[in-house]
Amino acid sequence: MDESQTSLDVKHLQHLLAKRDHKLFLTAFENMTPPPRDFLKALGGEGLCLLLNDAEVPRNDWSNQYAALLLNRSIVAPPEAISRLATHLNSRDLTDLARQIDKKRERVRTKGPVKPKSKPVSGSSEQAILQVRRVVQIMQMFLGDGQFSDASGICRSVFRSQQERTFLRALSFRFPGLLALPNYPLDQIVALDRVDTINAKTLRYGRNCRLDAVLVIPDEGDPVAIFELDSRFHDVPENAGRDAMKNSLIAATGLPFFRLRAESPDSMTVDEWYALLSDQVLPHLDLGGRVRCRKAAYRLIPC
Known part of the structure; x- marks a missing residue:
């Protein structure tokens, strides 16, 4: 999948999410080849969160489709959203998946700080060396217009072009x-x-x-x-x-x-x-x- 096609897919999916069109959104994900990249997986998880937030009892057909995508690792979502979906569908597999993600998150949190090492410096006493973890955040951006900006909220510009x-x-x-x-x-x-x-x-x-x-x-x-x-x-x-x-x-x-x-x-x-x-x-x-x-x-x- 080339970069231009990926950008078009992201625009299309974001537009569907803004209209809360979960039917076409899920169909686009199911027909996507090759497997979606990380930012598209996260976008799929955002669709699940919107479905759960917009209705107290989400539709079963859409819920089952999101569940299948989660179990196939085609989308990623917070463990809280997966647990809520598991409760709604009474799914043991989703419960286990939420528990796995939660344990993985807990292991990252509870990792103790790295002890500083000491390195001898010529002509002086030891100097402390502090090891830090490097965190890299990658975000894909593309050129858009006011329509995509307006899609992120209820309010929109008074200008249409x-x-x-x-x-x-x-x-x-x-x-x-x-x-x-x-x-x-x-x-x-x-x-x-x-x-x-x-x-x-x-x-x-x-x-x-x-x-x-x-x-x-x-x-x-x-x-x-x-x-x-x-x-x-x-x-x-x-x-x-x-x-x-x-x-x-x-x-x-x-x-x-x-x-x-x-x-x-x-x-x-x-x-x-x-x-x-x-x-x-x-x-x-x-x-x-x-x-x-x-x-x-x-x-x-x-x-």
């Missing part, structure tokens, strides 16, 4: 007096129940639609402009239909709406987005006409 992150930074730099918001809900700035020219399907879409970026006036919260980062993904007929619905909803607001498509989205820099915003966006924005005093609007209500 590197392009969104770079664009919002340029948007904030180009309009420092305004507030740039990423992935903002459409129904937060559009009163969908007041739009009479849309059908029920478009209305349902609008309630779940998000905008790639929105410029608003700080404190007042009035939207100034809406931005959508376009790509080849939007050329698919299904996505083109959703874009048409989004266009009709935003057209009802009268807000400036910009669809921006970069030839190489991942290679666009902040400076390049800044230049594009200056040349193509700024001339079409009327910032002064949108500023109003919310305090007066709240207190003075037409009769």
